[in-house]
Amino acid sequence: MISIRNIYKRYHNHHGSDWVLKDISIDIPTGVSVGLLGRNGAGKSTLLRIIGGMDTPDRGEIIRDCSVSWPIGISGGFQGSMTGRQNVKFVARVHGSGKDIDRIINFVEEFAEIGKAFDEPVKTYSSGMRSRLSFGLSLAFDFDVFLSDEATSVGDRAFKEKATKAFKDRVGQAGLIIVSHAEAILKDLCQAGIWLDEGKAYWFDDINEAISAYHESTDKQTVKAK
Amino acid sequence: MLSPRTPWQVTRAVWHALFMREALARTTSNRMAWFWMLLEPIALVAMMVGIRSVISSGQHNIGGVHFIPWLICGLFSFFLFRENMIRSIGAVSAYKGLFSYRQVKPIDPVFIRCYLEGMLKSFIFMLFIIVGLLLEIDLFPAEPLEALFVWLLLWMLGLGAGLTLSVLSDLVPEIGKIINLTSMPLILISSVMIPLNYLPHQIQRYLILNPIVHGVESLRVCFFDSYRAINGISIVYLSIWALGLVSLGLLLHLRFAVRLKAQ
Numbered sequence: 001m002i003s004i005r006n007i008y009k010r011y012h013n014h015h016g017s018d019w020v021l022k023d024i025s026i027d028i029p030t031g032v033s034v035g036l037l038g039r040n041g042a043g044k045s046t047l048l049r050i051i052g053g054m055d056t057p058d059r060g061e062i063i064r065d066c067s068v069s070w071p072i073g074i075s076g077g078f079q080g081s082m083t084g085r086q087n088v089k090f091v092a093r094v095h096g097s098g099k100d101i102d103r104i105i106n107f108v109e110e111f112a113e114i115g116k117a118f119d120e121p122v123k124t125y126s127s128g129m130r131s132r133l134s135f136g137l138s139l140a141f142d143f144d145v146f147l148s149d150e151a152t153s154v155g156d157r158a159f160k161e162k163a164t165k166a167f168k169d170r171v172g173q174a175g176l177i178i179v180s181h182a183e184a185i186l187k188d189l190c191q192a193g194i195w196l197d198e199g200k201a202y203w204f205d206d207i208n209e210a211i212s213a214y215h216e217s218t219d220k221q222t223v224k225a226k
Numbered sequence: 227m228l229s230p231r232t233p234w235q236v237t238r239a240v241w242h243a244l245f246m247r248e249a250l251a252r253t254t255s256n257r258m259a260w261f262w263m264l265l266e267p268i269a270l271v272a273m274m275v276g277i278r279s280v281i282s283s284g285q286h287n288i289g290g291v292h293f294i295p296w297l298i299c300g301l302f303s304f305f306l307f308r309e310n311m312i313r314s315i316g317a318v319s320a321y322k323g324l325f326s327y328r329q330v331k332p333i334d335p336v337f338i339r340c341y342l343e344g345m346l347k348s349f350i351f352m353l354f355i356i357v358g359l360l361l362e363i364d365l366f367p368a369e370p371l372e373a374l375f376v377w378l379l380l381w382m383l384g385l386g387a388g389l390t391l392s393v394l395s396d397l398v399p400e401i402g403k404i405i406n407l408t409s410m411p412l413i414l415i416s417s418v419m420i421p422l423n424y425l426p427h428q429i430q431r432y433l434i435l436n437p438i439v440h441g442v443e444s445l446r447v448c449f450f451d452s453y454r455a456i457n458g459i460s461i462v463y464l465s466i467w468a469l470g471l472v473s474l475g476l477l478l479h480l481r482f483a484v485r486l487k488a489q
Contacts, residue, residue: 052328054326070326077323077326077327080323082247082251086247090246093242093246094239095327096235
């Protein structure tokens with residue numbers, strides 16, 4: 001269970017600072033896959049980062065009773081001067097894998113399929129190779145809840161297929177919180193949904209209801225604009 | 227699932243990961259990194275001894291001690307402090323990419339770099355002492371335990387400066403540049419190459435406020451039985467600075483942890 005309690009978040013800029021997230025309280029049960037919906041700038045990625053602990057809320061707190069991954073396919077997360085293998089080893093060590101390190105390295109090496117580049121510094125990687133590595137790294141750990149920010153849209157055709165399949169296998173065993181604009185993927189992977197609108201969050205037990213609520217709100221806006 | 231860990235277990239795992247990474251980077255960063263690690267201090271000492279023997283023109287004793295061990299002692303204690311400070315300044319920005327894992331805090335790389343630096347410097351200093359014994363240069367501490375304590379205090383002073391400046395230089399990048407500029411002249415006024423009492427009396431009063439002077443001179447007192455240090459040297463003064471800076475650094479890291487992690 002991930003409990004989000006009265007979370008506020010804003011970013012300071014030159015034009016004042018409105019709340020991106022305003023008094024959000026939601027409980028996300030483990031084992032349920034949740035899709036995050038909302039227009040651009042509604043705070044989806046922010047909320048995901050806060051859940052993952054990469055960002056801290058200005059007020060409120062997060063209680064994680066389970067292991068939570070970092071967002072899959074984040075652009076950072078690697079150190080350029082280290083090789084792919086060293087980066088994987090580092091992350092495995094940080095997560096206290098102990099004797100499991102070799103298994104994790106082998107898994108990532110096989111999954112990423114980047115061949116000899118695995119022993120080259122990450123800064124020499126193309127963006128595709130980078131996301132292959134980071135995707136494989138995320139799936140190497142047995143997290144209770146995986147976080148994903150448009151992760152399934154990486155890589156070439158063959159890899160995408162493989163990634164989606166591995167992703168679905170994982171989701172069967174663990175929970176998933178995913179941000180995506182591809183509604184087909186959301187319908188495919190998620191049961192429940194959270195719709196973010198004007199700093200508020202709305203929980204839907206059915207992802208289809210969340211999608212239609214999101215559609216209604218955008219339709220209203222376009223009508224208003226006309 | 228991953229088994230839940232206590233905060234201490236998480237911290238230890240992070241330190242282990244960072245230490246392995248940092249140690250590897252230091253020893254394999256370029257060809258013969260190990261060799262350079264040894265050659266650098268040797269070359270530095272040789273250079274300083276050369277300069278010193280030209281200037282001093284025949285006067286080989288400082289405060290009753292031959293100037294070569296005197297200089298080696300001073301250089302090592304100064305560089306222990308300086309390297310801790312300088313390496314810490316870059317530590318936070320060097321690990322920005324890895325802060326996306328919530329377990330890694332900005333303070334961790336600073337600790338690890340200072341720890342590694344302390345170990346390396348101690349190891350090389352010990353090599354110098356052993357070689358000194360073999361060559362019958364008087365470089366063995368007369369008071370080994372006290373010397374160890376002062377060495378530790380100097381390390382802590384560097385750690386404190388590193389912790390404090392790593393935060394400040396990340397928030398205000400200019401500070402890092404200024405520190406880099408001022409750290410070279412610092413060697414001249416820290417009693418490393420030139421004893422303080424060779425300098426005009428009016429400015430001595432102010433130079434004695436510098437805690438590095440207290441560390442450098444205290445270490446020499448522990449090393450050489452017959453050494454006459456300048457007046458007013460106090461280990462307590464050094465300890466207060468070291469503790470004060472470490473506390474200030476920890477406070478700053480606590481206060482600005484979120485802002486250091488962001489960006």
